[in-house]
Amino acid sequence: MRERAQRRRRRRPAAASLILAAAAASGVLAACSGPASDELVWYINPDTGGQAAIAKRCSTDEYTIKVQELPQAADQQRIQLARRLAAGDPAIDLMSLDPPFTAEFADAGYLADLPEDLVTKLRAQSLKGSVTAATWNGKLVVAPFWTNTQILWYRKSFAKKAGLNMTKPVTWDQIIQAADKNGGRVGVQANKYEGYAIWINALIAGAGGTLLTNAEKGADATITIDSPAGKAAAKVIQTLAHSKAAQPDLSVSQEGQVLAPFQSDRGAFQVNWTFVYGTYAGSPTAKDLGWAMYPRTEADKPARPPLGGIGIGVNSHSEKVGKAMKAVACITSPENQGIYASTDGNMPASAEGYKQPELTKKYPADLLALFQESVNAAAPRPATPYWSDVSSAIQSSWHPPSAVNEGTPAKSQKFIEDVLQGRRLL
């Protein structure tokens, strides 16, 4: 023990004071200043820089718009925002909101009313699907900024090899069979996340069904997933998961994970958002890239593609609602929508936006027409303040895809009902 004490004595105490000094110095950094009165803070979903550029363009002498980036996953964006909005935090002015959570935010009173003239203008300019996605209880609660949709992307060479006529609507069965027989793969989003719920919703809508009705009753909404349409959706997932057309990482695949395999020798089909075209631009795949309407769940019913995008909402606790509304009008102008689409690959929420020269120069006309057709045919996720519960409940009863079978819709229906009534843990 004596020996240890001596050894310790040799240590320099100087190092300790170094830490203390550093602690004291960093204390100064802790003092943070709030946003300046002429600054609007816009919380954006991550993109490749387009929203930051718009923020710069829409800043005026009266105010500058500053962007703050939210996490990547949609459910994480909701969590980050809702926690601060619930706290009545005025440091958020503008928000880029994903459609499924718009209802929840509007219902909780987090969103400031859009002024009458802006609503009129937005209703006039926006695509039908875009308006649906931005509406809660019959009221336009956010300003449609861009509207996303999924289409079927395919390798032309593969479709030819498989002898599939892509000028006619195709069904899920057809593309899975074609890929399975010819060594190709079908890329989908089946990780346990929002994207999987999007796929399931599209499949069910494609079979003429819905996830739920009477959404305005909140937790007492009628769940309708246990239906022939639900079973048809389960059938598609089951077929893909057990065929050779499934990616080996099917159960964790998200939008990004399907991009690389699509470029490989086994690349055949993928359902994915509009950004895909820009991703492959300039790569060898570009020449072989084909596009078509989202696959049908049933041969005799039209496809109901997924709908996504962003609406701009204004925080009801913001101290600058008036300025923020002016900024919203600027951000969502068709011109900015068009520029944003050309830079970031996220398509406009208005027909006028689709006509912007920046966009028409960069994208083939038939693709732009397909995007608009797809948006108008799309089936949005049901607008309910409880969407995050419904979505999570669907994800847990339908994941992993390889475990989906005939009984899944019934099981899932019971589970969603129990969760909404607080009888089950999610």
Next chain:
Amino acid sequence: MKGKMGIQHWLGFAVILVWCLLPVVWIISLSFKSEAETTSGSPQFLPKEPTLDNYREILKDSDFTHALINSFGISLIATFLSVVLATLAAYAIARLDFRGKKLVLSLALAIAMFPVVSLVGPLFDMWRTVHLFNTWPGLIIPYMSFTLPLAIWTLAAFFREIPWEMEQAAQVDGATSWQAFRKVIVPLAAPGVFTAAILTFFFAWNEFVLAISLTSTTDARTVPAQMSFFVGPDPFNPPYSQLATASVIVTIPVIVIVLLFQRRIVAGLTSGAVKG
């Protein structure tokens, strides 16, 4: 037994090194892969064409550099304050007789075992009401509470070994009590305080549950939390190589501390049970 090093010990030596360092080397290697390489799939261990792009990119990313500042600031302040309070408490425990001493030690132990997750709900609610949500103090306060037990126990163990009689001896030799404290006790206690500081810093630097629950922007978000929200230039693809780069950067302080103070850390961890 010293000097008898068989082949099995050499083998063991090699196994330990590989075990400890392989994942670290892997993450370093990954940080030198280009984004294009990881996007198209890159299962080989070493980068095809090593590049520094990731480091350049990430140091330009203001969200990440903010998080780094937050991490340093919050960890250092929490460490400093926690060690100060712990020093007072540990001195009392090692040197003084007072009622409730055992209770304090048991309380500290109980808190060291506390499931942090069960606090995030009520803490979130409390911090929201008193406006500490998403602020530095909002993290510093809980970090202090959870590092205090560690610091108190470590320091108490160190203080018990200090030959306090020397202080009186110095006073007898004519030193004032302040001189005796400064010249005799401080040099003896400093290594213990320092060790407690390192262990506390590691805890705060590593903490994740509170960091994701009690922050929501780069005003207070620390590196581990920022990494879990990390978005690369391609929003639809996990930025493998950039995450690896961020990992390497936050690991540098750890490696520096370990390189400089390995003996102290081992001594602190094992409560003076290891010789050397």
Next chain:
Amino acid sequence: MSTDAAAADAVRTADSPAKRPHKSDRAVAENRLGMKLVAPAVILMLLVTAWPMLQALYLSLFRYRLTQPDDREAVGLQNYLTVLGDSLFWKDLWNTVLIMIVTVAVELVIGFAFAMVMHRIVFGRGVMRTSILIPYGIITVVSAFAWQFAFSLNNGFVNAWFSWLPWIDSDTNWFGDHWHSMFAIMASEIWKTTPFMSLLLLAGLAQVSEDMIEAAKVDGATWWQRLWKVILPNMRSAIMVAVLFRALDAFRIFDNIYVMTRGAQDTESMSFLTYRQVIEQFQLGMGSALSVLLFLMVLILATLIVKLFRVNLAQARGEG
């Protein structure tokens, strides 16, 4: 100085007030000073633990959702009944216990092997100590990412390096099913915490007297017998302290799961379940009930381990 001595020391100082006769002014002053010195630390520790825990207890009696504050209603013990009657709760509890048992057992074996090597090794001690401290000091989130990438299908080396094993091929999706995911999570946990285990065991090993081992050797005991009859029994307290701390730590596993699977493939732990209810679903009522249950479980677990192994709490130190 040995752990036993430290323990004895701790007991002695803790008990000393009773032993020493003191009614003098000096003793009263000392008592007062002692209390004053520990007060700030104690108050702070209670502020962030005891107070929120009481709040959780209260909130757990309500059905209360952050985004629907108007619908808050008192439901008595309903939340507890719902939780305890739910298969998800038991599934997650089972996962947590499984992770705890497997990781602690594996760490104990590997950590002991490491400790044996470190104990015997003559040179390169500095290098070894440095390398063993790196996993200890590294951020858990970083460890989780490193292993997630290592196991990743398109960007990991595990499949490429180990495809000669019959159950691994280049298409093995480590996050595609329950057991593979659990394996990956445990690998990260074990990698990061084995060093801590081995250092504690090394400390215990240092106390086993070489003379006793030599004596056993002279008596003709095999290496195996020496290990079981001499070395391990003499390290009992070090092993128990290590198990106690690692077990409680493993029971709270969160970071690895959050980063690697986010609970997919049924890999949720108790901590993760609680976190999701409170922070992600804003179910403050239900989440608080889970918080209270989690706290009780840790308490029971700690008591069980202490009772079972008769660990002297005074010697157990405050490692987080």
